[in-house]
Amino acid sequence: MLTLLNLLSAIALLIWGTHIVRTGILRVYGSHLRKVLRHNVDRRPLAFAAGIGVTALVQSSNATALLVTSFVAQGMMALTPALAIMLGADVGTALMARVLTFDLSWLSPLLIFLGVVFFLSRKQTRAGQLGRVAIGLGLIILALELIVSAATPITQAQGIKVLFASLTGDLLLDALVGALFALISYSSLAAVLLTATLAGAGLISLPVAIGLVIGANIGSGILAFLNASMQSPAGRRVALGSLLYKVIGLLLVMPLLDPLVGWLDALTFSPQELVIGFHLLYNSLRCLLMLPSVGLMARFCTWLLPDRIEENGAMRPRHLDPTALVTPSLALANAVRETLRIGDLIETMLSQLLEVLRNNQLVQNQELRRLDEGVGALYNAVKLYLAQVPQEALSEHDRRRWAEIIEMAVNLEQAGAILERMLGKIQDQKTAQRHGFSESGLEELTGMHTQLLENLRLGLSVFFSGDRASARQLLKEKRRFRAHERRLAHAHVGRLHQQVVRSIETSALHLELIADMKRLNSLFCSSAYVVLEAAETGGLHAEESAVD
Template structure:
């Protein structure tokens, strides 16, 4: 039992090392890798090579699949070149399996030591993140050694030999077992390396090993389908096309596995090396043959997965790309874009609120619906940012993370206030057929226009962090408060003059003035964040000069 736990922990360490390398590379070069993938779609050979290169860097074809499906889901990349990139990713992961089987035992402790040193001393820098990558590579090499040492005594047990003897002779069962290996270990790389180890100890024959490798490749396609299940139809088509390509490879090669095994056994190469070479050349030949078929496969996938029109596209976020979470700068940019979209919805609510003030009470229902949209977007932004590891963020990214959360929260609160304002206007004006006085309506319209202007300016400051715009927004806030106070006094003067309309709508009018002042404060908070940061930067520069 202890030996089995050692094997399972070694496989887990391999998967974890791969994860660390992927996240480290994405945090340092994530935006560059995305740019390479998005710009390599014009020519199939370039897209194929880009898939190989990116997968070799991130040590995971699943990571490349996640990137590509997100691109296609957002309409940034067409389906046909995306499938070519996925074919390149399959070759890339096969090449890395060959590299990782070399005797690099001396390199593992060196990478781990150097990686930990750089990561702990300069965690928030690019060099620190490269230390993270070095740690991951060292863990991968260490895990491979542990897998070999842990699997050797296990494979000598009589019960294990009996278990694996059941895999001989049934090609489909062997391939299915390989697929299960890949899914359980969350890596076709781990499944292939484990298969090579079992072959080296003589537990399974070469024929069974080849079936397991083919099945592991198919299992990686199933993993991509599972990961893409939450994408829209366009994103899922990428995973489906990659899976169908791998299924075609299985169907074509599996009937000839016995013949291939007989021919390969005659080669003067160790069995475990034969498994790795077969994995590499199987993917290379399969993918090269499939490249010309990317177009027809794309059309087939579009037929099998038709687009489902959304009843209301505003109810779901558009820019919160999960695959960008490993690249903090990109993830924060996505969250900022979604927050700006949230601001557009709030602005629309303000416009409808003004229409309700002018007697179009039917718009109240639309305002309520838009507030629900604001709540949905706020929740999505909050949960998206919560998935980011704050301890791995640099100072600037941590500050931006807090700014986005605060801006989204302010907009969500503003939406609630606007909904309540609109409901009060409809309830207190429409029900008893009361209207604001002409002077009062003019004052409310003036404040409304200034409120919309301040909202637009606050979104601009949020996006650009421009100091001049922030100072302008701060001045606009003070002018709004002065104007709001002046209009409140003017309303009281009309009450002294016994203005009937002002008397009838007094509580509603004063309530709206208070709500507008609160809205203005929420919109203008971003100006103080930018100006405070500018003052802190000036103080730091002054201290450094001293």
């Protein structure tokens, strides 16, 4: 019982060490890794190499799968390059297995000691987070050693020996057992190292070891697919394609098993080295052979897992992946993308406002209600999603970005309420009183609307990019809008003085719409203040006094 408990605790330690490394790397280099994964995917060899490199950094193909499935689920990456990255991740795992077979017993305590020193002394700095990564790496090495040592007494038990003796080289049965090893240990890497240890101890033959290694690869694919089960169909396709590639590898190696074993037996290496070497060779050849077929696999997975057709799709968040909450930089990027969707709904409402002003075309109450409910639903989703981001894991920059997203979402939600009220006012005026704006008044309101729409788009761009030059331009546009609004108010009073009938009939509504557009413009331009606040406080105050 104690031996089994030691094995389970070692597996838990491996899972925890992998989690620490992944979160530490993503907190320090998360934006860089996202750029590597998102921008180096135009060509398949680059995507393949990116998968190898990222997996070597985060020490887990499952961690790479988590990143990639999240990107695909959010529409940030196509399925074809994602599958190429996953093939590279399999090679990266095999390379790490080879590295970890070296005698690294001295490295684990050193990494843990230095990691604790740096993490506790500089917790919120980059050096502190790298110390966290060092702790995780040390725990991974230690956990792999503990898994092997804890499993050794179990393998000496008579019942286990009988079980291993029943494995006579049937590739499908051996692959099934290897997959179970990977699922139980939550790591194909641990399963491969355990298989190498069993082969070195003479408990299993080389053909059985090959089957166990292939099965461990399939087990890791099953783990990735289970982890992606809560994703959208787009995200699940990545894990499905990776799993299918592993199953295809099993089918391809079946007729070659006997000559392969004969060739390996002829080599002058120890059984343990042969197992590790086969793992690296098998994954490398399999992934390189499969790389040209990623486009075909992407189409097949799309056919197997089509997109769900959901009613009121605009009301549902698309980018708020709950699995990304453990990685603050990725979670904030998701919230930014969902906030931009709120901006898209606001732009749609603005466009409908123009139609109502110009063409006397009334917006259906149901459509107006759908858009307003969509803004409210996405705003609440973003707010609740950000509330789940662990504050202690946020860097100073991430804390500012967190506040920026909340502020922008609040402003857009308020803008939606103002636009709904404006549309209601115009429709009531045109249906109940059947009064229309004068030609001059309509032209003025249309011009303000055009400028307002441009400022909304520029404000969303500033919010997304944080570009200071665009922020300064946005403040200039706000000042221009304010001056334009004053001129139009004076022009309207002039038409009243001239006794223009339509201007008199719509005077109250005209002035209310101008005031509402002024409020909307202030909300749309607020992102400029956030961008300029840190670096240009003095200049910002000068702009504020000039604008307001």
